[in-house]
Amino acid sequence: MPKAVFPNRLLPYLLLSPQIAVTLVFFYWPAVQALWQSMLREDPFGLKTTFVGLQNFSNVLADPAWLNAAWTTVVFSVSTSVLSMGTALLLATAAEKVLTGKAFYRTLLIWPYAVAPAVAGLLWLFMFNPAMGTFAYMLRDAGLAWDPLLDGDQAMGLVVVAAAWKQISYNFLFFVAALQSIPRSLLEAAAIDGARSGKRFRTIVFPLIAPTSFFLLVVNTVYAFFDTFGIIDAVTAGGPARATETLVYKVYTDGFVNLDLGSSAAQSVILMAIVIALTAVQFRYVERRVHYG
Amino acid sequence: MIERDAAGRALAHLVLIVGVLIVAFPIWYTFVASTQSVETILRPPLPLVPGGEFAENYGNAIFGGMSRIGGVGVGTLLFNSTVMALGIALGKIVISLLSAFAIVFFRFPFRMACFWMIFITLMLPVEVRIMPTYKVMVDLGLIDTYAGLILPLVASATATLLFRQFFMTIPAELVEAARIDGAGPLRFLRDILLPLSKTNIAALFVILFIYGWTQYLWPLLVTNDNRMNTIVIALKKMVSFADADTPWDMVMVTAILAIAPPVLIVVLMQRWFVRGLVESEK
Amino acid sequence: MAAIELQDVRKVYAGNVEAVKGVSLSIPDGAFAVLVGPSGCGKSTLLRMVAGLEAITSGTVSIGGRVVNDLEPAERDIAMVFQNYALYPHMTVRRNLEYGLRNRRTPAEEIARRVDEAARILDIAGLLDRRPGQLSGGQRQRVAMGRAIVREPAAFLFDEPLSNLDAKLRVAMRAEIRRLQRRLRTTSLYVTHDQLEAMTLADVLVVLNAGRIEQSGTPMELYERPASLFVATFIGSPAMNVIPHGAAVAAGLVPQGAPEATLGIRPEHMRLVEGLAASGDEAVVDLEVSGVEVVGAESYVTGRLGSSAVEISVRVPGHSRLEPGTPMRAAGGRAAFLRFDPQSGARISAVSGA
Numbered sequence: 001m002p003k004a005v006f007p008n009r010l011l012p013y014l015l016l017s018p019q020i021a022v023t024l025v026f027f028y029w030p031a032v033q034a035l036w037q038s039m040l041r042e043d044p045f046g047l048k049t050t051f052v053g054l055q056n057f058s059n060v061l062a063d064p065a066w067l068n069a070a071w072t073t074v075v076f077s078v079s080t081s082v083l084s085m086g087t088a089l090l091l092a093t094a095a096e097k098v099l100t101g102k103a104f105y106r107t108l109l110i111w112p113y114a115v116a117p118a119v120a121g122l123l124w125l126f127m128f129n130p131a132m133g134t135f136a137y138m139l140r141d142a143g144l145a146w147d148p149l150l151d152g153d154q155a156m157g158l159v160v161v162a163a164a165w166k167q168i169s170y171n172f173l174f175f176v177a178a179l180q181s182i183p184r185s186l187l188e189a190a191a192i193d194g195a196r197s198g199k200r201f202r203t204i205v206f207p208l209i210a211p212t213s214f215f216l217l218v219v220n221t222v223y224a225f226f227d228t229f230g231i232i233d234a235v236t237a238g239g240p241a242r243a244t245e246t247l248v249y250k251v252y253t254d255g256f257v258n259l260d261l262g263s264s265a266a267q268s269v270i271l272m273a274i275v276i277a278l279t280a281v282q283f284r285y286v287e288r289r290v291h292y293g
Numbered sequence: 294m295i296e297r298d299a300a301g302r303a304l305a306h307l308v309l310i311v312g313v314l315i316v317a318f319p320i321w322y323t324f325v326a327s328t329q330s331v332e333t334i335l336r337p338p339l340p341l342v343p344g345g346e347f348a349e350n351y352g353n354a355i356f357g358g359m360s361r362i363g364g365v366g367v368g369t370l371l372f373n374s375t376v377m378a379l380g381i382a383l384g385k386i387v388i389s390l391l392s393a394f395a396i397v398f399f400r401f402p403f404r405m406a407c408f409w410m411i412f413i414t415l416m417l418p419v420e421v422r423i424m425p426t427y428k429v430m431v432d433l434g435l436i437d438t439y440a441g442l443i444l445p446l447v448a449s450a451t452a453t454l455l456f457r458q459f460f461m462t463i464p465a466e467l468v469e470a471a472r473i474d475g476a477g478p479l480r481f482l483r484d485i486l487l488p489l490s491k492t493n494i495a496a497l498f499v500i501l502f503i504y505g506w507t508q509y510l511w512p513l514l515v516t517n518d519n520r521m522n523t524i525v526i527a528l529k530k531m532v533s534f535a536d537a538d539t540p541w542d543m544v545m546v547t548a549i550l551a552i553a554p555p556v557l558i559v560v561l562m563q564r565w566f567v568r569g570l571v572e573s574e575k
Numbered sequence: 576m577a578a579i580e581l582q583d584v585r586k587v588y589a590g591n592v593e594a595v596k597g598v599s600l601s602i603p604d605g606a607f608a609v610l611v612g613p614s615g616c617g618k619s620t621l622l623r624m625v626a627g628l629e630a631i632t633s634g635t636v637s638i639g640g641r642v643v644n645d646l647e648p649a650e651r652d653i654a655m656v657f658q659n660y661a662l663y664p665h666m667t668v669r670r671n672l673e674y675g676l677r678n679r680r681t682p683a684e685e686i687a688r689r690v691d692e693a694a695r696i697l698d699i700a701g702l703l704d705r706r707p708g709q710l711s712g713g714q715r716q717r718v719a720m721g722r723a724i725v726r727e728p729a730a731f732l733f734d735e736p737l738s739n740l741d742a743k744l745r746v747a748m749r750a751e752i753r754r755l756q757r758r759l760r761t762t763s764l765y766v767t768h769d770q771l772e773a774m775t776l777a778d779v780l781v782v783l784n785a786g787r788i789e790q791s792g793t794p795m796e797l798y799e800r801p802a803s804l805f806v807a808t809f810i811g812s813p814a815m816n817v818i819p820h821g822a823a824v825a826a827g828l829v830p831q832g833a834p835e836a837t838l839g840i841r842p843e844h845m846r847l848v849e850g851l852a853a854s855g856d857e858a859v860v861d862l863e864v865s866g867v868e869v870v871g872a873e874s875y876v877t878g879r880l881g882s883s884a885v886e887i888s889v890r891v892p893g894h895s896r897l898e899p900g901t902p903m904r905a906a907g908g909r910a911a912f913l914r915f916d917p918q919s920g921a922r923i924s925a926v927s928g929a
Binding site: 005006008009011012013015016019020022023025026027028029030032033034037048087090091093094095097099100101105106107109110111112113114115116117118119120122123124125126127129132133134138149150165168169170173174177187197222226228229233234251252255256261264265267272275276279289290 | 298300301302304305306308309312313315316317319320322323326334335336337338339381387388389391392394395396398399400401407410411414415416417418422423424425426428433444445447448453456468472477478479481503506507508509510513516525526528531532534541545547551555556558559560563566567570571
């Protein structure tokens with residue numbers, strides 16, 4: 001940090017005030033409210049509120065519907081991350097290999113980043129919905145009983161593909177940056193040492209991009225947890241039969257549809273704990289990178 | 294190049310072409326659909342090339358007004374999305390720039406407390422505090438207002454951290470030279486810091502504009518009035534597979550219009566976008 | 576034009592670290608003063624306190640008879656040249672030069688006059704429309720000087736302005752700074768860790784050590800009559816030879832029982848002698864050659880004194896071909912030996928009779 005500083009006393013507070021004000025009103029106040037609300041229970045008519053301590057939490061954690069949503073979230077996050085990162089790594093490796101057209105390919109590959117998750121979901125739904133989707137039509141022609149609106153696994157497959165599709169651009173750009181940062185001389189040394197290209201990838205490239213992969217894994221998990229709300233709401237609305245109901249989606253339905261405020265707040269707090277854990281993991285990684293990078 | 298690996302490169306091109314097809318196809322499919330009549334859309338398979346209804350469909354969508362979402366024209370929807378995206382992007386940039394400036398270039402009591410207070414908001418995405426934030430909006434009377442769409446998403450630890458990091462790379466002597474040259478803090482901000490931050494601001498602007506444009510959950514909650522819908526929300530409200538009257542041609546046009554502005558920004562400002570993305574890695 | 580006056584100036588950082596421990600110094604109007612010392616001696620802190628970039632814990636700093644302790648840097652009527660030049664990277668050279676004047680609302684024609692004049696003096700007129708990034712190190716250095724000149728300040732402050740340049744350019748710029756200061760007659764305070772730079776530039780040379788002034792005076796005063804062992808060894812290259820009392824007794828330089836003193840003698844005050852060819856007022860030591868440095872026109876032969884670890888350097892004209900391990904004998908005029916108090920390091924007398 002520069003040691004040269006301006007001597008003003010009041011000005012820094014003025015400069016900080018807009019951000020602090022927004023943060024207090026829209027972050028801290030609601031977060032405290034969520035904490036407080038998570039320990040209250042309202043009767044169904046909203047007439048009486050009682051303090052129930054950690055009761056909401058134990059209810060949530062014992063609720064089969066919540067456990068189901070937690071499992072769904074894990075399946076959804078893992079599938080989305082693996083599919084998206086795998087595809088992106090393949091494309092990034094290919095993009096590093098070609099001599100011409102790099103910029104052209106990149107331009108065409110970054111589009112999905114700009115597409116809203118809800119719209120991304122709809123695009124895939126247009127192609128795969130049983131009523132008019134060309135691909136649904138082709139799958140049925142091929143003898144497959146395709147109906148993601150009725151079959152839970154198929155619904156999950158569709159939201160995973162849509163979510164992974166949207167995230168390819170992001171992962172692609174980071175993998176390209178990571179691959180570019182590998183010193184050429186290292187690969188040349190390995191080639192002189194007799195490593196063929198497949199072996200070079202396994203023994204040199206992969207270990208060197210491992211930190212980036214780990215970083216992306218965390219980012220993709222956070223993305224799958226929170227940013228995919230729009231995809232799920234647009235494509236399946238959590239259905240069929242809750243097959244695609246993730247934790248965030250459940251917070252929303254319990255709070256805004258079922259109006260079970262205490263439970264919704266308790267679920268929010270649990271989610272907060274998960275985010276804090278993920279962020280902590282991410283920061284440990286950043287620390288490491290600062291030291292060794 | 295290590296090897297003259299022509300076969301490998303050809304394979305790489307093949308992989309990339311398949312990749313581009315997969316990545317671009319959903320958008321192409323929707324674009325093709327947006328140029329067909331409802332009848333063609335409802336009779337799969339859809340042709341692979343655009344149909345003849347382009348002018349008619351886009352004309353209808355832009356000048357006709359759409360009954361399905363309460364007679365709100367697509368112009369209004371685009372306007373709402375633009376206001377929200379610009380408001381969030383510019384708002385975040387301004388308040389983050391000011392607070393990073395305060396934290397890096399001044400020493401004052403509670404400086405680190407303020408920094409941590411902003412930093413911790415990284416861990417509180419809007420999705421986990423939906424209900425109480427919604428209640429705050431109701432209490433403040435911000436439902437169905439632009440302020441309600443923008444303000445809760447304006448505080449950003451990421452942008453503040455990015456500016457802070459950049460400011461810390463500015464040599465101390467530059468500040469000292471400016472002080473000796475008679476520049477106070479605000480003049481220093483205007484004459485030296487802002488011009489030096491130009492590329493950072495541009496990069497951040499692209500990322501934040503996309504962030505604002507693609508918001509879903511928040512605008513869904515704080516808008517009841519259809520006239521306040523963003524184009525993404527309106528599109529979702531138009532789609533119904535159960536309803537035989539769904540104007541699919543209009544849906545497809547709206548989808549393309551919802552995608553086009555942010556895609557154009559990403560493609561046209563690619564250089565800043567890539568920089569901003571890779572550097573704002575938290 | 577103004578004198579700079581420092582009175583018992585102190586700097587205490589948080590945690591009670593005392594960086595500057597009571598410095599009093601007066602630099603006459605138009606003089607070129609150089610602060611020199613090892614890193615961490617407080618020289619930069621002192622300069623920054625004069626500039627107003629660092630708060631003064633106690634004492635007073637006045638420029639041109641005006642106490643400036645509580646004035647902003649911009650109000651002190653000074654200009655500063657930084658080690659890394661600190662040019663505004665997004666502004667052209669012309670804008671860089673103008674910036675301070677514009678902030679002071681100097682009339683446009685006056686700004687133009689001063690910029691043109693500075694550009695002419697520094698020979699940078701052809702660079703005015705370029706940006707700092709397009710300039711070489713030496714050119715940036717000139718622009719940084721130009722930024723100071725156009726202000727026509729009461730004093731110039733230099734913070735190691737040459738240490739980012741390569742050796743050859745450094746010598747050239749050194750001469751140029753000296754010429755410029757003679758021409759403008761602006762009081763200057765210059766900080767460096769390079770004693771050679773300090774010697775060649777200064778009217779007033781100030782050696783700082785651990786936050787205190789060890790000695791100040793003209794360069795030759797400090798060279799010939801150093802007030803302490805620290806100054807004696809810091810000024811001059813190669814450094815003065817230092818012979819502790821015990822080694823001096825063992826080598827027969829001083830008689831048994833003489834009062835304890837550390838001896839010092841400069842390499843150029845010694846010569847190699849054959850046999851007993853030394854004259855009567857010379858002291859003679861026997862050495863074993865440990866190394867030879869050939870500088871070009873002359874060589875420095877280093878030898879170990881007897882069985883002690885003390886090494887003594889002797890200047891020899893031309894190219895010495897002595898091999899390490901050969902014995903040699905060196906002589907130095909008794910008058911050239913300086914005596915220092917072994918405890919305090921203070922010089923005991925100008926001339927020693929050994």
